[in-house]
Amino acid sequence: MISNEKTTIGAVLSAPVRWLAEAIDIPMRWWQGIAGRPGMISFFLIPNLLIFGMFVLVPLFINIVYSVTGGTELFLSDRSYVGGAHFNRLLECENHFNPNSCREDLFWIALWNTIKFVFTQVSVMIVFAVITALILNGKIRARAFWRAVFFFPVLLSPVVVGLIWQWMLQRQGVFNFILFQFDAQAINWLTERTWAFGAAVGVSIWAHVGFYVLILLAGLQAIPRDLYEAAEMDGTPPARAFWRITLPLLWPNLLVVIVLALIRAVQVFDEVYVLTGGGPGTSNLYLTQYIYEVGFASILRNPGLASAASLIMASILVVLTLAQLGLTRWKDKK
Amino acid sequence: MKAITFLTRRRGGDTWHWTDVVTFAWLGFGLIIMFGPAIWLVMSSFKSPAQLAEFPPTILPYVSETVEVPVKGTMKELPLYTVTTEGEAPRELAEVRRVGIIANMVDPADPETVIKVNINDRTPVRRVGLALENYAKPLRDFNFGLYLWNSVFVTGVATIITLITNSMAAFALSKYDFRGRNAVLLLIVATLMIPISVNIVPLYSVVSSLGLLNSLWGVILPTVATPTGVFLLRQYMLTIPDELLEAARMDKASEWQIYWRIILPLTAPALAVLAIFSVVWRWNDFLWPLIVLSRKELFTLQVGLNTFAGELNVQWHFILAMTVATMIPVVLVFVFLQRYITAGIAGTGLK
Known part of the structure; x- marks a missing residue:
């Protein structure tokens, strides 16, 4: 009875949509009569390709043109050719390990910060994700609930994540209250350089770890149970079963997950930007924020320089993505 | 008895193994770290500004108790305090006026006699309650109603366009053989x-x-041609047998009808996954709307919230309430559609 009612309501609601589709069919048949099946193929493809071309391919081309032209104008015809000047400006350094000796010191600060962030965040997060996935794959009750606990921050927006943690890490926040309970000194989590970097890493792990837990858990569950049963029958200790069965079979998944995490970490921006605004000072300035600020926010707006920087970042990402595609193919073959 | 043995049953046997201890410790730690912040946010969002400024903070939100007392002939709503002076039992008194550290207080039962109390000798009477004006005021007075509408519009329109254009392209790329198909795929x-x-x-x-x-539209259009969406739908459509299409053509169905009546209904599960992800992506978008929108009345909820948090002299009670409001739709999606989301991620690595 209930399901019957549902279908009636559904039918009433979907009726206008169906009529619309039937009405569209009349011009469609006419068009098919003129253009034939190839015409229909292009009809199906064109909307997507049009948007795709306009907002992905054209910008890509413009990006390259921007990076070799100068000035603050946005129209290509108003810009003059400067060759590799932007790249030279970005890459010119006395000592590449010391950003202060570079012409574009902010770019190098952002680049080194990003490298530091990527390695810290990815390594801690992956270890955390592997342990969690292993535990969730064990014999526990309410697995779906626990998986949800670790996963739900993934869906929160960066602004929400940033604000939740800003609230908890502020001077009068709950973290300092916990320290206070233990008679410890209050910490300026977001205004001291080292702590602010640690906070950025921690918050970004909190926000993303669930995604990797989910993928690793799926990988673990795909390992056939009888392998473990056979190992148990042979009297293999669990630790050995982990090193000899779990790890080798999870390894392809793990590699793909690591590269995926690297790709995401290189682009770090929004939640950290909301959390600390990139500060204190430049301690949380990362590449995306550098591009954003040079391209849009600063008074000395320089689209060419921002484009050159984003091409450098894109080349890092392309290498990582190619690695990921290769690894996925290798994993599927295995 | 049976239930207890069932609940306490552990790996392998009846006894606790060290791995069980590790498991429960880790899960407990995870529960606090992952879930705690969200609970803390929701609790804090219902606290009044005065209570938010308190240190140490309380977990539950409280509101101060007030009482109606006739003062010089008119009824007034006065805050209630518990007063403890030396040598006397604690009493509940209402504050009429405060001068420096001395408060003029009255007993609600006997409003004529004014009692002078040192403010260090009293604590406000409070009960658990919600400061709902944290939510009402921003939605009414600070444009948040408008931001909410903008976000709903962007999310809804972008998702519909994504589903239509991506499914059409995926249909063409999976069910027709034409020159340049591989080139298009490679490009994507x-x-x-x-x-x-x-x-x-x-x-x-x-x-x-x-x-x-x-x-x-400047926010919507650049995001709708997601290559991920085309890919996901195409993979799914490849599994639909071509014979169905041939049979429909025999029955004189047009290509549009094949797309609309056969392919789309059969692709429903993949469309659902894409729809859910598209809603979450668009709702949460931050960087791009931040760049495109500079007029306040066009802000989406995310941009509006970020600007609000940055510009006001940190009115945390409003910020926290609006943060909760911003995450509600996503939490609802998660609670009701979790199955699709986890399946989508585990199956395709979508995010």
Whole structure:
């Protein structure tokens, strides 16, 4: 009875949509009569390709043109050719390990910060994700609930994540209250350089770890149970079963997950930007924020320089993505 | 008895193994770390500004108790305090007026006699309650109603356009053989590598020359041609047998009818996954709307919230309430559609 009612309501609601589709069919048949099946193929493809071309391919081309032209104008015809000047400006350094000796010191600060962030965040997060996935794959009750606990921050927006943690890490926040309970000194989590970097890493792990837990858990569950049963029958200790069965079979998944995490970490921006605004000072300035600020926010707006920087970042990402595609193919073959 | 043995049963046997201890410790730690912040946010969002400023903080939100007392002939609502002076039992008194550290207080039962109390000898009477004006005021007075509408509009329209254009393209790329198909596919794979953060500067100039700056369409259009969506749907459509299409053609169905009546209904599960992800992506978008929208009345909830948090002299009670409001739709999606989301991620690595 209930399901019957549902279908009636559904039918009433979907009726206008169906009529619309039937009405569209009349011009469609006419068009098919003129253009034939190839015409229909292009009809199906064109909307997507049009948007795709306009907002992905054209910008890509413009990006390259921007990076070799100068000035603050946005129209290509108003810009003059400067060759590799932007790249030279970005890459010119006395000592590449010391950003202060570079012409574009902010770019190098952002680049080194990003490298530091990527390695810290990815390594801690992956270890955390592997342990969690292993535990969730064990014999526990309410697995779906626990998986949800670790996963739900993934869906929160960066602004929400940033604000939740800003609230908890502020001077009068709950973290300092916990320290206070233990008679410890209050910490300026977001205004001291080292702590602010640690906070950025921690918050970004909190926000993303669930995604990797989910993928690793799926990988673990795909390992056939009888392998473990056979190992148990042979009297293999669990630790050995982990090193000899779990790890080798999870390894392809793990590699793909690591590269995926690297790709995401290189682009770090929004939640950290909301959390600390990139500060204190430049301690949380990362590449995306550098591009954003040079391209849009600063008074000395320089689209060419921002484009050159984003091409450098894109080349890092392309290498990582190619690695990921290769690894996925290798994993599927295995 | 049976239930207890059932609940306490552990791996392998009846006894606790050290791995069980580790498991429960880890899960407990995870529960606090992952869930705690959200609970803390919701609790804090219902606290009054005065209570938020308190240190140490309380977990539950409280409101101060008041009492109606006749003062010089008129009824007034006065805050209630518990007063403890030396040598006397604690009493509940209402504050009429405060001068420096001395408060003039009255007993609600006997409003004529004024009692002078040192403010260090009293604590406000409170009960658990919600400061709902934290929510009401921003939605009414600070444009948040408008931001909410903008976000709903962007999310809804972008998701519909994504579903239509992506499914049409996926249909053409999976069910027809034509010259250049592989080239198109390759192009799409290639652009999977280019995230929007790399393309923001030139994308801005494209959107600007199309006259879409400061328009919600400027937020919507660049995001709808997701290569991920086309890919996901195409993989799914490849599993639909071609015989179905041939049979429909025999029955004189047009190509449009084949797409609309056969392919789309059969692709429903994949469309559902894409729809859910598209809603979450668009609702949460931050960087791109931040760049395109500079007029306040066009802000989406995310941009509005960020600006609000940055510009006001940190009115945390409003910020926290609006943060909760911003995450509600996503939490609802998660609670009701979790199955699709986890299946989508585990199956395709979508995010």
